[in-house]
Amino acid sequence: MRPSRTFALVDCNNFFASCERVFNPGLRGKPLVVLSNNDGCVVARSQEAKALGVKMAQPWFQCAHLAGSHGVIALSSNYTLYVDMSRRVMAILAGFSPEQEVYSIDESFLAFASRHEQNYREMGIKIREKVLKWTGLPVSVGFAPSKTLAKLANHWAKTRPEFAGSCDYSALxxxxxxxxxxxxxxxxxxxxxxxxxxxxxxxxxxxxxxxxxxxxxxxxxxxxxxxxxxxxxxxxxxxxxxxxxxxPKQQIMTSRSFGTRVTGLPTLHEAMMAYATRAAEKLRAEGQLAGEIQVFIRTSPFLADAAQYSAAQWLRLPEPTDDTLRLAKAACFLLKRLYRAGFQYQKAGILLSALQPAGLRQTTLFGSAQTRRRDKLMTVMDQLNREMGSGTLFLAGAGIDPVWRMRQDNRSPRYTTHWAEIPLARA
Missing domain, CATH: 1.10.150.20 (5' to 3' exonuclease, C-terminal subdomain)
Known part of the structure; x- marks a missing residue:
C-alpha cells in the first residue's frame, strides 16, 4: 500500500563537473576533476575520473600524473557558475511541487500528497528530461515514504542501470x-x-x-x-x-587557503579584513547578529621541513553586531595577538558564533544612534555590491590587488553571470 505522503530527492549527477561540460562539450566523455581553493584537492569527479581511481578530497599532487598517462583534465573551482546553475535547477524543481527543501547546492527534496494512481517513476523521468533540456545538467530522482529512504532511492537510481535515473521505492x-x-x-x-x-x-x-x-x-x-x-x-x-x-545557521565561517605563502603581518591583516567583510555579508544575508568572533591562522601541514604553527583565539563582542567595520576591527585585534614572525602561513579564517536574529538587537545606552548610521552604511554597501558586482565597494584595508588571493589557474569563464565572459556562438 502506498503511504499517504511521498518524498523525492533530486540530485545533480557529478554537479561541478557537469556544469563545466554544459558550456564546454569537448569535456564530455573525458576524465575530469574540479579542484578546491588554490587547486589543492579534488572536490568533484566525472564518472571517467572515478573509474581511474581518483578519490574525493584527494590532494591533486597525488594524482596529477594521471593527466599525462590517462588524460585527466583538472579545472579550478568556478563557484560563481555553480551557484547560478544550482539556482536554475531549483527553480525548475519548484514547478513540480509547492513543497521544496533546497538541501544543498546540488540536492533538493520535494514532497507530494501520495495518490495511488500516481506513477512517481514516470514523474522522475519527466523531471530528468526537463532539467536536462533547460539546463543541460543530468539528475537522478528517488521517491520514498521518508527522506532517509528517498536518499537511498536516489542512490539506487544513480548507480543501478535498471532504474535509468528514477527509482520509486514504494512501487518495488x-x-x-x-x-x-x-x-x-x-x-x-x-x-x-x-x-x-x-x-x-x-x-x-x-x-x-x-x-x-x-x-x-x-x-x-x-x-x-x-x-x-x-x-x-x-x-x-x-x-x-x-x-x-x-x-538559521548556528555559526558562519569564512576561511581560505592563500595563493602563496604569507609571512608578514600586513599581508595577513589584508586577508583578515577581506574575510571579515565576507563573513559580515553572510551574516546580514541571514538576518542575524554575531555575539562572538574567533580567528585562526596556521602554516601548511604538508611542508614537513618548515616550522609549524597553528593558533586560534576568540572574543566576546561588547554587543551582537553585523557591522563589517566592527567585525573587521575585532578580527584584526585577535590577529595581532596570534601572529608570530618567522612562519610561512598557509591559511586563515574567521568564525562568527553566538548568533541571534537581527530583530532582537539590544544596543548599549549611547550606541543606538551610531548603530542606525552604520546600518544605513551596511545597507548601501550590500546594495551596491549586489547591483554592481561583488567587491565593488570594499574596505581599503583589504588591499587593491592582494598577493594572498587564492589561485584559480584553470578556472573556466563565469558564463552566466559576467558580461565579459558570456560564451560566443558562431554560425
Whole structure:
C-alpha cells in the first residue's frame, strides 16, 4: 500500500563537473576533476575520473600524473557558475511541487500528497528530461515514504542501470526492496559516516537491512536518538519534516587557503579584513547578529621541513553586531595577538558564533544612534555590491590587488553571470 505522503530527492549527477561540460562539450566523455581553493584537492569527479581511481578530497599532487598517462583534465573551482546553475535547477524543481527543501547546492527534496494512481517513476523521468533540456545538467530522482529512504532511492537510481535515473521505492515488490537493502552498505545511509559505520559493524550491522531491523529504542540507548530516528525512517515511517525554510545557521565561517605563502603581518591583516567583510555579508544575508568572533591562522601541514604553527583565539563582542567595520576591527585585534614572525602561513579564517536574529538587537545606552548610521552604511554597501558586482565597494584595508588571493589557474569563464565572459556562438 502506498503511504499517504511521498518524498523525492533530486540530485545533480557529478554537479561541478557537469556544469563545466554544459558550456564546454569537448569535456564530455573525458576524465575530469574540479579542484578546491588554490587547486589543492579534488572536490568533484566525472564518472571517467572515478573509474581511474581518483578519490574525493584527494590532494591533486597525488594524482596529477594521471593527466599525462590517462588524460585527466583538472579545472579550478568556478563557484560563481555553480551557484547560478544550482539556482536554475531549483527553480525548475519548484514547478513540480509547492513543497521544496533546497538541501544543498546540488540536492533538493520535494514532497507530494501520495495518490495511488500516481506513477512517481514516470514523474522522475519527466523531471530528468526537463532539467536536462533547460539546463543541460543530468539528475537522478528517488521517491520514498521518508527522506532517509528517498536518499537511498536516489542512490539506487544513480548507480543501478535498471532504474535509468528514477527509482520509486514504494512501487518495488517487497522482495526487491529487501534485496536492495541487503546489498547496500550501512555507510550509504544518510547521516551514517565512516566512524559510525565501523562501530555498527562491530555489532554485526553491516547492511541497510541490518540497521532497518535493529530496535530503534536499543539504538537510541547505545548511540543516539538521531540513529534511532534513522532506523525508524528506514522502516518507512517519516520522522523528518520537509524544511520549507532553512533553519538559521548556528555559526558562519569564512576561511581560505592563500595563493602563496604569507609571512608578514600586513599581508595577513589584508586577508583578515577581506574575510571579515565576507563573513559580515553572510551574516546580514541571514538576518542575524554575531555575539562572538574567533580567528585562526596556521602554516601548511604538508611542508614537513618548515616550522609549524597553528593558533586560534576568540572574543566576546561588547554587543551582537553585523557591522563589517566592527567585525573587521575585532578580527584584526585577535590577529595581532596570534601572529608570530618567522612562519610561512598557509591559511586563515574567521568564525562568527553566538548568533541571534537581527530583530532582537539590544544596543548599549549611547550606541543606538551610531548603530542606525552604520546600518544605513551596511545597507548601501550590500546594495551596491549586489547591483554592481561583488567587491565593488570594499574596505581599503583589504588591499587593491592582494598577493594572498587564492589561485584559480584553470578556472573556466563565469558564463552566466559576467558580461565579459558570456560564451560566443558562431554560425
Amino acid at each position: 515488490p517487497g522482495a526487491q526492496q529487501q534485496a536492495l537493502l541487503k546489498a547496500t552498505s550501512v555507510g550509504e545511509v544518510w547521516g551514517v559516516g565512516r566512524r559510525l559505520a565501523e562501530k555498527l559493524a562491530e555489532l554485526d550491522i553491516h547492511s541497510v537491512a541490518d540497521l532497518q531491523a535493529a530496535d530503534p529504542a536499543w539504538l537510541g540507548q547505545r548511540f543516539s536518538v538521531v540513529l534511532a530516528r534513522t532506523a525508524t525512517e528506514l522502516r518507512g515511517v517519516s520522522c523528518l519534516a520537509l524544511e520549507d525554510v532553512a533553519p
